Amino acid sequence: MRTKxxxxxxxxxxxxxxLTSAAFSVAMxxxxxxxxxxxxxxxxxxxxxxxxxxxxxxTRSYSGIVVLGxxxxxxxxxxxxxxxxxxxxGKTIGPLVLAVLTxxxxxxxxxxxxxxxx
Numbered sequence: 001m002r003t004k005x006x007x008x009x010x011x012x013x014x015x016x017x018x019l020t021s022a023a024f025s026v027a028m029x030x031x032x033x034x035x036x037x038x039x040x041x042x043x044x045x046x047x048x049x050x051x052x053x054x055x056x057x058x059t060r061s062y063s064g065i066v067v068l069g070x071x072x073x074x075x076x077x078x079x080x081x082x083x084x085x086x087x088x089x090g091k092t093i094g095p096l097v098l099a100v101l102t103x104x105x106x107x108x109x110x111x112x113x114x115x116x117x118x
Contacts, residue, residue, distance in 0.1 A: 018050035
């Protein structure tokens with residue numbers, strides 16, 4: 001695969017990751033009133049990351065997507081740990097799959113980019 005194609009695969013997965021996180025945070029904010037403060041912290045974390053991912057995509061920033069991909073993969077890995085501690089398979093597997101997909105796409109993209117640069 002060409003670097004440009006891999007970039008867009010990485011962008012797609014990174015944006016999916018960011019937008020999924022933002023959507024769950026906003027949904028939680030709209031949902032249960034007792035969890036409103038926790039939901040606001042989630043929105044405060046996830047919406048700026050989603051916007052940054054969209055800006056990095058629009059500007060075709062390779063380094064921006066790589067940094068955001070790594071950051072979002074680590075956020076999802078932490079979410080998976082929270083799900084595991086909560087004994088909730090859905091809240092463990094979903095974030096873990098997104099973390100792995102994001103990390104793999106970043107690694108494959110970086111390897112290809114370095115191969116073409118040399």
